[in-house]
Amino acid sequence: MTDVLEVTLRSVSVLAAFLVLPLLVGQAEHKVMAHMQGRLGPMYAGGFHGWAQLVADGVKFVQKEDITPAAADRRVFRFAPAVALVPYLVAMAVIPLSPDLVAADAPASALFVLATTAVGILGTLMAGWASANKYSLLGAMRSAAQLLSYELPLVLAVASVCLAAGSLSLGGIAQAWSPWWLIWQLPGALVFLVAAVAELQRPPFDMPVADAEIVFGAYTEYTGLRFAFFLLAEYAGIVVMSLLFAVLYLGGWQGPFSDQLGWLWTLLKGLVIAVVIIWLRVAWPRLREDQLQHLAWIVLVPLALAQLALTGVWVVVSA
């Protein structure tokens, strides 16, 4: 009976984190972007500095009409948002906040996160194809091309960290981390950050949704709650990738008073990375499609391979 209770409690905590953290990142984006651009951002909803803006947005999305285009492939169209959203929920379950604070301690959790987030792209492809709209299809094809190219440097960068730690488990990697990694794994960290932003299709890698050219890519035909699910998937993706970066490259819970405040360190480091990802959106113009592919294959893949070789040599020499 206690087992059932524990599993329920863990699942509910993951669900709560999944619903709260993306909203926090979204609100941070509203405010950080606004202040970087000399604006105030939302100020009215909820009273204090517009803290309830995203709650109000959510209420608005729920009230909107849920439209399926007449020419669309009905079942695939309606199912696509779930396929985009659920992988990030599952991935969040294995990311440790501290050695004890993890919902599901899988032995190969680093690989698990990569495998589940790779499934999310299917949601975008399904949405783009099933919408029966040429902008949607173009957007879906752009995101497929982009995500396939950036998956490789992402996996290679994570492989390098796993090699350095001698473990496939996120907990084991954070445990093995030392400040020396900040220099040793720096190229891999940069590759990971760039590839993660590209995987999330965030600016400057937002070619697939480029609203000025192809309206909103695969999400053009979506309204109401289903559209909100795609947005939620994007922000949940930021949370997953930021926490993953914090655990892989910044030592997760390592820091002063890590015995008591370890979870806070992980969250803080993740938040810093999330703000960097938001900052990139404000600072950089959108990359063109050919520039995107160039960056992935000419810069990131060789860099990730070099990092992997460097890690391998060092691990063998120092062993």
Add this chain to the structure above:
Amino acid sequence: MTTLDIAFAGVGLVAAASGLLAVTTRHVVHAALWLVVCLGSVAGCYLVLGAELVALVQLLVYVGAVVVLVLFALMLTRAPIGPNPEVTTSRAHRALAAVLGAGVTALLLSVLLPVAGPARKRPGTSNTAVAEQVFGTWVWPFEALSLLLLVALVAAFAISRMTRAAEVAQSALPEMTAPERISQ
């Protein structure tokens, strides 16, 4: 019957059903999507049997990359919404495929059924053990396979370059893009 038995039967059933749907549906993209379900539930089978690493690699490589590539290629060329009569095969072909499938199933059953005894144990294969096998005992076959894939990749690239050069020389007619074809 343990919980694992029931879970294995469940994912096995889903894998078989989705596999059947993937080959019988008349919608090309639906076939690819059913293939996703099928490969995903095969990964589930591995997981239930205690091969965690194999299950995750199956998910990462097949669902995350191979099927996405298949879907991408379908959308790039021709993937109308609704049934596609062009890809439907003749009755003779279907009968032949069914016979062939049944034959393979019978062959596998004749090999596997004698092995299946009443005693079952699920040794949880550790990731280290898999790594030692792949990069120790089986390292040469593994490397030979990767070389074979690389050669196939380079050859495919060369062939595609050759035909494209020939096409360009043959005609300067503008090609239709995928969305135009779909709208027709």
